[in-house]
Amino acid sequence: MHFGKQILRFIFKPQCVKCGKFGGWLCPDCKNKLIGSLPECYSCRKISPDFATHQSCLSASTPFSKVIVCWRYNEIGKNLIAKFKYSYVFQMSETLADLIASSSGFSKLIKELSPDLDQAVFTIIPLHIRRQNQRGFNQCDLLANQILASIQLTDLQYVPNLLIRRANNEHQAHLDRFQRKSNIKDAFSINKSALLQLQLNSRGKNAKQNEAQNRFAFESFKLQKRHRQLPDNKNARNKIQTNFGLKPKKPQAKTASHLLQQKQNPKTPQSPSVTKIVVFDDILTTGSTMNEAGRVLRKTFPQATLIGFCLFRGGRGN
Numbered sequence: 001m002h003f004g005k006q007i008l009r010f011i012f013k014p015q016c017v018k019c020g021k022f023g024g025w026l027c028p029d030c031k032n033k034l035i036g037s038l039p040e041c042y043s044c045r046k047i048s049p050d051f052a053t054h055q056s057c058l059s060a061s062t063p064f065s066k067v068i069v070c071w072r073y074n075e076i077g078k079n080l081i082a083k084f085k086y087s088y089v090f091q092m093s094e095t096l097a098d099l100i101a102s103s104s105g106f107s108k109l110i111k112e113l114s115p116d117l118d119q120a121v122f123t124i125i126p127l128h129i130r131r132q133n134q135r136g137f138n139q140c141d142l143l144a145n146q147i148l149a150s151i152q153l154t155d156l157q158y159v160p161n162l163l164i165r166r167a168n169n170e171h172q173a174h175l176d177r178f179q180r181k182s183n184i185k186d187a188f189s190i191n192k193s194a195l196l197q198l199q200l201n202s203r204g205k206n207a208k209q210n211e212a213q214n215r216f217a218f219e220s221f222k223l224q225k226r227h228r229q230l231p232d233n234k235n236a237r238n239k240i241q242t243n244f245g246l247k248p249k250k251p252q253a254k255t256a257s258h259l260l261q262q263k264q265n266p267k268t269p270q271s272p273s274v275t276k277i278v279v280f281d282d283i284l285t286t287g288s289t290m291n292e293a294g295r296v297l298r299k300t301f302p303q304a305t306l307i308g309f310c311l312f313r314g315g316r317g318n
């Protein structure tokens with residue numbers, strides 16, 4: 001074990017946040033008392049398969065197609081978060097990341113992302129720079145790093161700074177639903193340099209794809225040439241091709257179904273390179289922070305599916 005880690009273990013001797021047992025921040029008995037979150041629509045909070053937002057609940061101010069929640073925010077969750085976030089015990093990120101990875105919500109997220117993992121982006125709700133400096137870390141960034149490293153989804157792009165928090169708003173925790181919404185309004189903006197990096201990455205990916213396609217076309221042409229013994233001279237080649245009835249067919253006009261097919265295929269270069277954006281936050285309460293982040297992302301990524309992902313959400317009414 002790393003020496004620094006050993007010292008930290010000594011200073012912050014891990015102790016179960018619920019029963020006080022030594023040996024870890026959450027003992028197995030207390031972990032069993034956590035309850036997995038029921039799949040519900042994050043907007044109306046009625047049960048909905050796979051956490052999908054009802055069509056009637058989707059709007060410009062509730063843009064997430066689903067917000068997946070791992071666990072219900074009960075007393076144990078509250079103790080864990082209080083220790084992690086407000087007592088600055090950042091070593092707890094391992095425990096919390098394990099908690100996320102062992103939830104059924106997490107399996108749902110992976111299933112959701114698997115089909116187009118290389119076109120998905122994982123980001124977090126940012127803290128204002130002043131608050132982050134004060135705390136020394138962004139709890140969501142720590143957790144996201146832990147989770148993404150443990151599952152080794154190398155194709156998934158993690159862009160923690162995609163959003164910037166412009167305003168150092170009041171803590172949402174003490175505000176009611178209406179106050180939260182106005183407190184968080186216009187708090188985020190897109191980080192232009194992170195966006196540029198994202199575009200460059202995807203251009204790099206496209207360039208690699210194009211290169212592979214060109215190589216393939218070139219190799220096939222070489223093979224064809226060898227097979228048919230066609231000379232390199234263009235006129236001569238045309239003549240031979242005409243004489244032997246080998247003239248390539250004229251490209252057919254693009255039909256509507258062809259265009260539709262192209263539109264449906266996300267791998268075509270014309271389509272946006274980011275198809276899904278996952279926004280991670282530790283606790284979801286009314287959803288106003290998530291919605292405000294989504295509203296900003298929607299403007300820059302009009303085509304992308306927005307998915308929220310949270311460690312905890314309180315029961316209905318809190």
Ligand SMILES: [Zn+2]
Pocket residue numbers: 016017018019020021026027028029030031
């Ligand atoms: Zn315990």
Ligand SMILES: [Zn+2]
Pocket residue numbers: 041042043044045046053054057
């Ligand atoms: Zn709903």
